[in-house]
Amino acid sequence: DQQVKQNSPSLSVQEGRISILNCDYTNSMFDYFLWYKKYPAEGPTFLISISSIKDKNEDGRFTVFLNKSAKHLSLHIVPSQPGDSAVYFCAASAGHSGYALNFGKGTSLLVTP
Amino acid sequence: NAGVTQTPKFQVLKTGQSMTLQCAQDMNHEYMSWYRQDPGMGLRLIHYSVGAGITDQGEVPNGYNVSRSTTEDFPLRLLSAAPSQTSVYFCASSSLYSPLHFGNGTRLTVT
Numbered sequence: 001d002q003q004v005k006q007n008s009p010s011l012s013v014q015e016g017r018i019s020i021l022n023c024d025y026t027n028s029m030f031d032y033f034l035w036y037k038k039y040p041a042e043g044p045t046f047l048i049s050i051s052s053i054k055d056k057n058e059d060g061r062f063t064v065f066l067n068k069s070a071k072h073l074s075l076h077i078v079p080s081q082p083g084d085s086a087v088y089f090c091a092a093s094a095g096h097s098g099y100a101l102n103f104g105k106g107t108s109l110l111v112t113p
Numbered sequence: 114n115a116g117v118t119q120t121p122k123f124q125v126l127k128t129g130q131s132m133t134l135q136c137a138q139d140m141n142h143e144y145m146s147w148y149r150q151d152p153g154m155g156l157r158l159i160h161y162s163v164g165a166g167i168t169d170q171g172e173v174p175n176g177y178n179v180s181r182s183t184t185e186d187f188p189l190r191l192l193s194a195a196p197s198q199t200s201v202y203f204c205a206s207s208s209l210y211s212p213l214h215f216g217n218g219t220r221l222t223v224t
Contacts, residue, residue: 004155034212043117043203043215044156089155098207099144099163100171103155 003027004092006104013111019077021107023090026071030092034101035064035075038087047088048075080111115139119204119216126194126223134189134219136204142214144207145187146171147179149200150218156203162187194223 005024013019021035031052036044050057050064050073057064063076077084087108091101120135138145143164148156148171158171162181176198178190187206191198201220205213 002155006155036215041217043205043217044213045215046212049212091156098210098212099146099161099205100158101146101156101213103148103157105153105155 001026002105003030004090004102004104006088006090006107008107009105010108010110013080013109015082015111015113016079019075019080019084019109019111021075021077021088021090021109023073023075023104024071025073025092025102027092027094027102028071029094030102031095032093032097033064033066033073034091035062036089036091036103037084038089038106044089077109080109082111082113085109085111117204117206117214117216119202119219121219122217124219124221126191126221128194128196128223130194132191132194134191134202134204134221136187136189136216137185138187138204138206138214139185140206140208140214141184142206142208142211143184144209145181146205146207146213147177147187147189148203148205148215149173150203151200159189159202191221194221196223199223 034049038044090104146161147159160179
């Protein structure tokens with residue numbers, strides 16, 4: 001049973017606008033959440049993470065928001081750039097385990113000029 | 114910076130054949146993992162290791178063996194390949210409180 005869910009398989013956004021990617025989880029033991037970005041024929045690369053003791057973490061154009069009561073997190077990209085076009089995976093773990101992650105199915109983001 | 118290196122990049126096997134997917138990391142990470150990615154699916158954990166000599170099963174371990182004799186290497190063995198094992202395999206490494214670093218994957222086809 002999928003414990004991390006990304007219900008939008010794809011998203012298209014215009015360059016310069018905000019991209020919002022969503023992720024829901026079911027396991028209340030999850031306390032560490034990450035976003036990975038993946039280009040075709042490459043491995044996923046780490047983008048940003050958040051611990052359950054926070055509700056927001058920022059890194060440049062990327063911000064992750066965590067709503068523990070709703071078991072929901074989101075990734076905001078502002079402003080979106082064509083180079084951001086990729087598949088984005090949400091991942092979660094319990095006990096801050098960085099090696100055994102549960103991944104969502106991914107959202108394919110297309111940023112158009 | 115090599116990071117996580119996986120070989121081969123591509124492999125075609127016949128049903129019943131065995132093979133080993135190689136993974137090496139040069140970051141002195143204590144943790145290493147193997148994931149598989151299938152179309153429309155996220156990455157699913159096959160096996161992982163928290164240090165040399167210590168391995169454990171993930172979500173989808175059947176049909177795969179691992180061992181970790183050194184910190185650097187974490188090979189994944191397919192004992193008797195089946196078409197259901199056609200997938201892209203990713204090896205990853207990490208250290209305490211650092212995120213997983215992935216290799217570029219091995220694309221395996223079993224006919």
